Every structure is written in C-alpha cells, then in structure tokens.
Amino acid sequence: MKIISVVGARPNFMKVAPLHRAFQEREGITESLIVHTGQHYDEQMSDVFFEQLELPRPDRYLGVGSASHAQQTARVMTAFEEVVDKEEPDLVLVVGDVNSTLACSLVATKMHIPVAHVEAGLRSGDRDMPEEVNRLLTDTIAELLFVTENDGIENLKAEGVSDDRIFFVGNVMIDSLVFFREKAAQTGVVRELDLTPSQYAVMTMHRPSNVDNREGLTRLLETIEQIAGLVPLVFPMHPRTRNRFDEFELADRLNAVDNLILGSC
Structure with missing residues (x-):
C-alpha cells in the first residue's frame, strides 16, 4: 500500500508525525509520502515543525500560500491533482479541518482514491466557521473516519453515517505528546x-x-x-x-x- 499524508497547517504536523512513524514500521505499507500544501508557508509556521517533530522533509511542497478560502482551496486542488495523478496512491490520509483537508479529499474522491480522515466527527455546530464546513464535507466523502472521542461517533451517527465507516482510534495528538515529552523536558x-x-x-x-x-x-x-x-x-x-x-x-x-x-x- 502506498499512502499520501497531507499537511497544510501546524496542527496537521503534530497529527501526521506519529502516523508517518507507524507507517514506516508497518508491514505491507510500501511507501509513506508527505505532501505539504504550503497553506502555512513561512519558516516559523511550517519548516521548524518538520525539524522539531523529526519528520523528513515533505516529498512534495505545493506552495499555495495565503489567499481567500475559495482561491486557496482551488489552488490546493489543482496542485494536488497533479501529485495524485503521478504517484497513484492507494490511500490519501487527511487530518483536521483546514482548507487543505477538504481540497485534497475532493481531489482524491473524484480520482477514485479512498480517503481516510483523522479527527472525524468533531463538530462546533456553527456553520459560519470555515472549519465546520470543511469537517462536514470531508466526513461526507471520506471512506474511513477515524474518531478521537465518543462525541465524534455520536455526531456521525446523527448525520446518518454507517457504522462500517467509523473507527474509534483515540487522539494522535497524545501520541505526539508522549513521544516528545522527554525532549520537551530537556529544553530548559x-x-x-x-x-x-x-x-x-x-x-x-x-x-x-x-x-x-x-x-x-x-x-x-x-x-x-x-x-x-x-x-x-x-x-x-x-x-x-x-x-x-x-x-x-x-x-x-x-x-x-x-x-x-x-x-x-
């Protein structure tokens, strides 16, 4: 299996880090690629986190930068489509609720690539939040919904999602916390x-x-x-x-x- 994991904003890095480490150790996963969309694009908001989280440099950097929600989503979709077309992954993994999450989910779904959404089912109930729209739409089209807490399961079931798409896996942010706890204690x-x-x-x-x-x-x-x-x-x-x-x-x-x-x- 070949997996592309998408990162776009800083919280995404914390979620992808433990997953990437696990993929490298998992038999049957032949390749784990990281695509950085560049939604957060300056050094203080992206590169330093690859260093501190001991992630390899992304295999692809899309460099979309800042723009309106529509422009940013469109730029990510256009650039990510080229990546998927060339790499032909078996699975696209997205995390969180940023524009990159929705954009890459749409591209993969339209190209008949299964999508896995980490942190699925979280809801604020406020559709004025762009993140809430991203969550709702991503969970609608993703095949695999990885949930961090019971509320997420309840929200998805209330929206009519079938049980066979929902997996209660816990919070990967805790995996990052545990992994770096000793390192953090040494910072001074x-x-x-x-x-x-x-x-x-x-x-x-x-x-x-x-x-x-x-x-x-x-x-x-x-x-x-x-x-x-x-x-x-x-x-x-x-x-x-x-x-x-x-x-x-x-x-x-x-x-x-x-x-x-x-x-x-």
Whole structure:
C-alpha cells in the first residue's frame, strides 16, 4: 500500500508525525509520502515543525500560500491533482479541518482514491466557521473516519453515517505528546522564563470566531488578566491574534498585564 499524508497547517504536523512513524514500521505499507500544501508557508509556521517533530522533509511542497478560502482551496486542488495523478496512491490520509483537508479529499474522491480522515466527527455546530464546513464535507466523502472521542461517533451517527465507516482510534495528538515529552523536558524553557514547574499556565488563541471582533477579544483579555492574577501565564501569540490586538487598540492593555509572558508562535 502506498499512502499520501497531507499537511497544510501546524496542527496537521503534530497529527501526521506519529502516523508517518507507524507507517514506516508497518508491514505491507510500501511507501509513506508527505505532501505539504504550503497553506502555512513561512519558516516559523511550517519548516521548524518538520525539524522539531523529526519528520523528513515533505516529498512534495505545493506552495499555495495565503489567499481567500475559495482561491486557496482551488489552488490546493489543482496542485494536488497533479501529485495524485503521478504517484497513484492507494490511500490519501487527511487530518483536521483546514482548507487543505477538504481540497485534497475532493481531489482524491473524484480520482477514485479512498480517503481516510483523522479527527472525524468533531463538530462546533456553527456553520459560519470555515472549519465546520470543511469537517462536514470531508466526513461526507471520506471512506474511513477515524474518531478521537465518543462525541465524534455520536455526531456521525446523527448525520446518518454507517457504522462500517467509523473507527474509534483515540487522539494522535497524545501520541505526539508522549513521544516528545522527554525532549520537551530537556529544553530548559521553564528555567529560561524563570518559572516554577507545575506552577504556571500556557495559552494560545487564534480562531476568527474568538479574535476577529473587539467584544470577543476584550472578554478574552479580561480572562487573561484574571488568570495572570493567579499564576504566571505564558502566551505564545499567533500572528493573527497579535494583529487583532493592534487593530482593536488593545495591545497596550495586554502588554500592561502583570505576570504575563508574551511570545510568538
């Protein structure tokens, strides 16, 4: 069996890493290829994760970059179709809920290649979220739905999905956590930030529904202030979130929070 695993955004890398390692050890899997669509395309948002997760460089890099949802999806589909046509995989594996997930699922399905969706069945109930649309459509066309939790099974069954397509497998993010736990403990970042082990909190946020309006971002800032009043709070900030704090003129208030350690991610 020849498998193509698709990555496009940073959470995808964490999910594909343990799967790729398992595929290499599995008898009967002759080739495991990684296609990076380039949906997250700068060094801090992609390349560094291949290094830290000990993944090989992707076999194909599509370089689609940033654009509107429609343009980005179309670019991924056009580029990925050429890859599938040349490689002729037996299975295309997609993870999560980004535009690359849906785009590559559509291409594979139309080319009669089975699709496996890791993290299937997750739902927010909010179709205004692009990710929710990606989840729904991907789960509709994927042949194999790998579910991380019981809620996912219930959601899929409520949508009429047959039992023979649903597989409760657990969360591959935990596999990544276990694999890198020892390596993470050796980084020294806790000491560098002058933190006490087990006596601090870490947060991040970037979803448009959370940060793209002033009211919602203000509520989150109030929560940050409350938590930082209890324990040191480490906040590696996504570029999107940083831009919104500037746009809504909340950056000064954020920077003034005591016990808050800001960084980039």
